[in-house]
Amino acid sequence: MQGFASLVCILQLYILHVGRPYQLTSMYKETILGRDSLFDGSTPKNTQYILTNMEETTRSSCVIFCLIYSSECASILYDEELRSCRLLLTHLSLNLTNVPTHNTPNDQSQYWARLKVCEDGWYPFASHCYFFYETKVTFDEALIFCREKESYLLELQSSLEISWIVDSFLLPVSGVDEQCPEFYSCSMWTGATDFNTTTKFIWTHSDTDMVFPEWGSGQPNNAGGDQHCISLMRDSKANDVSCVLRYQVICERE
Template sequence: MLGVFSKRFAVFMTFFFIRDIISLNVNLHFKRNETFKDLLPSTAYVSYIETKNDLSVFECAGSCVYCAGFLYHSELRTCPLLETLLNETSFNSSHRDVGWELYESVNVCGLGWHLYKTHCYKYLDLKATWAEAKEHCYKTEAYLVQIESREENEWIKENLLPADPELCYDSTTYSCCDTWIGASDQVKEEVFQWTNKENVVFTNWKPYEPNDANGNEDCVSLCRDGQWNDNICNKTFNIICERYVFG
C-alpha cells in the first residue's frame, strides 16, 4: 500500500502555492483566474481533454501537462482538463456554480503563444510577405498556420485575430485585416496546399473567392471575420505561426 501511495504522489512532492500561483517540480505553473470563480463554462463553448476525479488541486495541476488549464472543485475533488483557454464567451455569468475555480497554464506553449488542443499558435504583427512569413515561422521551429477544421478557424478568429479594424487598417487591407496563413497554389494553379505539401481540405473562402485576380493571387490570407481570400504573395500582412505542443 505504501508503494502505491509513494508512486502516486512522488511527482507532486515539490510544489509552491503562493497567492494564486501553483508551481510544480515538473516546471508547470498555473494561475488562478478569479474572474470566473464559481462559474462553469457552457458546454457548447468548451472542450475537455478529460475529467479526472478524486484528486487534490496539486494532482490536477500535475495531470495538466499539455492542456491549457483546468477547472477544480475542492469538495468534489474533480477537475476537467481544458483543451484551450476560456474567455467571457465561454460562461453564462448569470448562472453560478459555487465552488468551481479556474486555473490557467502560464507556460505550456511559452510566452506569447496560445494553446488550442495539442497545438500552439502565435499572432505576429510583422508586415511580412508570404515567403517571409513562412521563413519566420520556420526559424521559430513552427510553420505558417494550417487551418484544418471550422472549429479551429473559429477559435483563431475569436482568440487571435484583432477584433478592432483600427488595429490593422491600411489602404490595402480595408476592414479585412489580412493575416497570412500557410495555404497557396504556387505549385499548381487552383490546387491549394499547405507549406508541408498536404492538400487543403477544409476551406472558408469569402464569396467569389478564390478568383486569382489578374492571374497573380496565389497565397491565402485570413480576414478578421474568419473568411479566406487569395492574395498577391508579395503583399505584406501580419502572420500566425503554429507548432505542435510536444515539440
C-alpha cells in the same frame, strides 16, 4: 493497480499547497499551473474549447490529469463546492469568455493556467503554440518571420482550431463593424499557396493539401491572375489573394 497508486502518490508530493502554484518537476521538464483570479467564474465562449468534464474529482486529481495525462490541456476550471473539473484546450482571455472577468453566482470555478506550456509571448491550443504578430507584412515576409522564430506560418487543420484563431486574434473585443468594415478586413496570412501546382493549394510547411478552412463565397477566383496565397478572413473562410498584399501573421509550432 499498485503501480498507478504509487505514481499518484509520487506526483502529489510535487503539488504545492493551496494558494501557491501547482508544480511538477523532473529532469526533463518543469510545468506549473498558476491561478489567475481575473478569470475565476468564467466560462468559455465555445464549449468545444473544453477538452474534458470530470465530476466528483479532487483538485489534485484535476491538476494531475491536466499536467500528466493530457498533452492538450492548457488550463483548468475547478469548482471546490461541486468538485467538478474542466480541462481546457487553451488559456482563457477576454475574447474567449462569455461572462465578465469576476466571480458570478452561477459559476464559482477557480481558473488555473499552465504557465510553461509555451514560451513567453506564445499562446497554447491543443498541444501547439502560436505567436501573433500584429504588424502587416507580405506573404514572403511572413514566412521569413516565422522561420526566424523556429516555427512555421499558420496551418489550419480543423474547424475548432479556426474558431479559436478567429476568436483569439481576428475579432476585436468590441467594435468589430467599425474596425473591420469589409468582409476581407481583419484577415491574416495562412501558410498555403498554389505556387507548385495549378489545381490545389498546399501547406508550405507540411507539404499537404489544404482541407481547412472552407472557401468564402466565390473563392478561389484568382482575380487578376496573381492570387497564389491564402488569407483567413474574420468569417472563418479562406480567400485567395495576391502574395504582395499585407496581413497580420500567426506563427505555429508543435
